[in-house]
Amino acid sequence: MAAYEIEIILNRQLADCLSIPVFITDREGNLIYYNEPAEQILGKRYDDTGEMPVSIWATIFKPVDEKGNVLSPDDLPLVKTLKNCKPYHKTFCIESLNGKIEKIAVTSYPILGRPSRFLGAVALFWETKDE
Amino acid sequence: MKITIRGVRGSIPTSGPATQKYGGNTSCIEVSAEGWQLVLDGGSGMRNSNTQERPLNNRLDILLTHLHMDHIQGLGFFKPFFDPEMEVHIWGPAGSRKSLHARLSKYLSPPLFPMYIRELPCQLILHEVDRSEFEIGPFRVQSQYVIHPGPTVGFRINDGEKTFTYIPDHEPALGIHGIVSDQKWISGFDLASNADLLIHDAQYTTAEYKERTGWGHSSMDDALRFASMACVKKLLMAHHDPNHTDTYLGELLTELKMRNNYSFHFDLAEEGMIIEL
Numbered sequence: 001m002a003a004y005e006i007e008i009i010l011n012r013q014l015a016d017c018l019s020i021p022v023f024i025t026d027r028e029g030n031l032i033y034y035n036e037p038a039e040q041i042l043g044k045r046y047d048d049t050g051e052m053p054v055s056i057w058a059t060i061f062k063p064v065d066e067k068g069n070v071l072s073p074d075d076l077p078l079v080k081t082l083k084n085c086k087p088y089h090k091t092f093c094i095e096s097l098n099g100k101i102e103k104i105a106v107t108s109y110p111i112l113g114r115p116s117r118f119l120g121a122v123a124l125f126w127e128t129k130d131e
Numbered sequence: 132m133k134i135t136i137r138g139v140r141g142s143i144p145t146s147g148p149a150t151q152k153y154g155g156n157t158s159c160i161e162v163s164a165e166g167w168q169l170v171l172d173g174g175s176g177m178r179n180s181n182t183q184e185r186p187l188n189n190r191l192d193i194l195l196t197h198l199h200m201d202h203i204q205g206l207g208f209f210k211p212f213f214d215p216e217m218e219v220h221i222w223g224p225a226g227s228r229k230s231l232h233a234r235l236s237k238y239l240s241p242p243l244f245p246m247y248i249r250e251l252p253c254q255l256i257l258h259e260v261d262r263s264e265f266e267i268g269p270f271r272v273q274s275q276y277v278i279h280p281g282p283t284v285g286f287r288i289n290d291g292e293k294t295f296t297y298i299p300d301h302e303p304a305l306g307i308h309g310i311v312s313d314q315k316w317i318s319g320f321d322l323a324s325n326a327d328l329l330i331h332d333a334q335y336t337t338a339e340y341k342e343r344t345g346w347g348h349s350s351m352d353d354a355l356r357f358a359s360m361a362c363v364k365k366l367l368m369a370h371h372d373p374n375h376t377d378t379y380l381g382e383l384l385t386e387l388k389m390r391n392n393y394s395f396h397f398d399l400a401e402e403g404m405i406i407e408l
Contacts, residue, residue: 003320005262006276012316013306033316114282115225115261 007113008032011122021125024111027118029054029082041094041125062095066103077108078123085110085118091128103128132270132290132408134328135161138176139299139400141334141348141370142201152377154402157201158299158370160330164290167268170209171286171297172196176402177205189216192267194274195223196299197283198234206235207244217253220267222274224282225259232257260284277301278318279347287322293408296326296363299370304353305345314360323361327408330400331358333368336383351387359393367400 003009008024012033015022021038025031031052039045042060063071073079077088087109093101105126111119138144138156145155157174166187170180171194181191191211196202211217223231232248235257239248248255258265260274261284273287277298285298303318304310314320323329333354335343340350349357351368358366371380384399391397 003315003317006278006318009316009318010278010305016307114227114276115259116227117261 004032005113005117005119007111007119011111011120015122023078023123023125024120025054025078025082025123026120027082029058029079029121031057032120038125064093064095064101066093068093068101077106078121081108081110081121081123085112132162132164132288132293132295134295134406134408135163135180136176136330136367136400136402136404136406137161137180138172138174138205138402139330139369139371140174140201140402141300141332141372143373144175144201144204145373149376149378152401153371153380153399156402157204158196159205160297162270162288162295165269167270168192169194169267169270169272169288172202172299173204173206173209174201175205178208180205180209181211185217187268188218190218190220192220192222194272194286195221196285196297197224197279197281198238199281199300200238202300203235203238207239207246212251212253212255215252215254218256219253220256220258222258222260222265222272224274224276224284225261226282230257231259273322275319275322277322278303278305283347285319285322287326290408293327294325295408296323296329296331298322298329298331300347301332302345302347302349303357304340304349310353310356310360312360317357317360319357320361323357323363326361326363328365328367328406329358329361329363330367330369332370333399334370334372339372351383355387355391355393355397358395358397362395364395366395366397367404367406368397369400371399 015035022035024033077090080088089107091105105128108123113119137159156176158172159174159176160171162169168186169192263274269290271289274284277285279300288295331354332349333351334348335350337350337352
C-alpha cells in the first residue's frame with residue numbers, strides 16, 4: 001500500500017505528542033490511527049489492532065444522549081465531517097467499556113491538503129464535567 | 132541517464148578553501164538522457180549549468196522542489212532564460228493560495244531582482260505539481276509533497292531503465308518517535324522505494340538535529356535509515372550544512388562508514404560529481 005499523504009502523517013505525529021485522545025480516519029472513515037490516550041477509550045492498542053475498517057470501529061462506541069437514548073450516527077461530529085468536509089463539535093455521552101455513561105465533547109475537522117484535497121478527518125475527544 | 136551535480140550546499144552558498152571539495156554552491160542537479168535535459172532546483176549551482184550545448188528541441192525543464200532561497204537564487208543567472216530561442220518549463224509545488232508564478236515573482240522582481248518574470252526573453256511555461264505524474268521526453272517523473280516547511284515536493288525520475296530520486300530538503304524523522312517502522316507512515320517513502328540512486332538531505336549530525344528538530348532537515352543517521360528502509364541501491368547525502376568544512380564532512384563520513392554496515396553504498400554528494408545510471 002502506498003504511503004499516506006504528509007498531511008495525514010503530520011497529523012499522526014501531532015497526535016503522538018498530545019495527551020488528549022485523537023482518532024484519525026481516511027476519507028471513507030476507516031480508522032487509520034489513534035494515539036495512546038485514545039487507546040483507553042477504545043480499550044484496544046494501536047500496536048495490536050493496526051487500522052480498523054469503519055464497519056468495526058464505529059460499533060465500539062455507543063453514543064447516547066443524557067437520557068440514554070441512542071444517537072443516530074448522522075448526528076455525530078466525525079460522521080458529519082466526513083460527509084460535509086467541515087469541522088463540527090458536539091457534547092454527548094458514550095457508554096464506556098465498564099458500562100458507565102460518560103459525558104464527552106468531540107471536535108472533528110477535515111484534513112484538507114494542498115491544493116484543496118480532502119484526505120481524511122480527525123476527531124479529538126474532550127472529557128467534560130457537569131458544571 | 133547522466134546526473135551532474137552542480138551544487139549540494141545547504142541554506143547559503145559558501146566559498147573558500149574550507150569547502151572546495153564538496154562545494155559551496157547551493158542545490159542544483161542536471162539530469163540528461165537522449166538529448167533531453169532536466170535541471171533539478173535553481174540554487175547558486177545553476178549558474179554553472181547548461182553552459183555548453185543546447186538541449187533537444189531547444190527545450191529545457193526545471194524541476195523545483197520548493198521555493199526557499201537556496202533552491203531558487205540561481206534562476207536569475209541561468210542563461211537559457213535570456214535566450215529567445217529557448218522554451219523553458221518550470222515545474223514547482225502547488226501552494227494553498229498563491230500561484231507558482233506569484234510566489235516566484237517575489238524573488239524575480241524588483242527590488243530583489245532587476246527584471247520581472249514577464250520580461251525574460253525565453254518562452255517560459257509554468258506547471259504546478261503536487262502528487263503528480265508527468266512525462267518529459269524519455270523521463271517519467273513523479274512528485275509528492277514531503278515534510279519540509281512550506282510547499283515542498285520530492286521527485287522520482289525514471290528513464291525507462293533506472294530510477295533516480297531527489298529529496299534534498301526533507302525531515303522524515305519529525306515526531307517524537309523519529310522515523311517509524313511502518314512504511315505507510317514515512318514521508319517520501321514511495322518516491323525513494325527501490326531507487327537506483329537517492330540524493331537526500333543529510334544536513335546535520337545527530338547532535339545538531341536534536342537542536343534543530345522541525346527546521347525541515349535530516350541528520351545523516353536518519354538519511355541512512357530512510358535509505359535503508361526504502362531499499363535504495365545508492366545514497367548520496369546532500370544539503371551539507373554551511374558550517375561543515377570539507378575536513379569535518381570527511382571525518383563524519385569516515386565515522387559513519389565505521390559505525391554502519393548497510394548493504395547499499397553511501398557517500399557524500401560532491402559538486403562536479405557525474406553519475407551514469
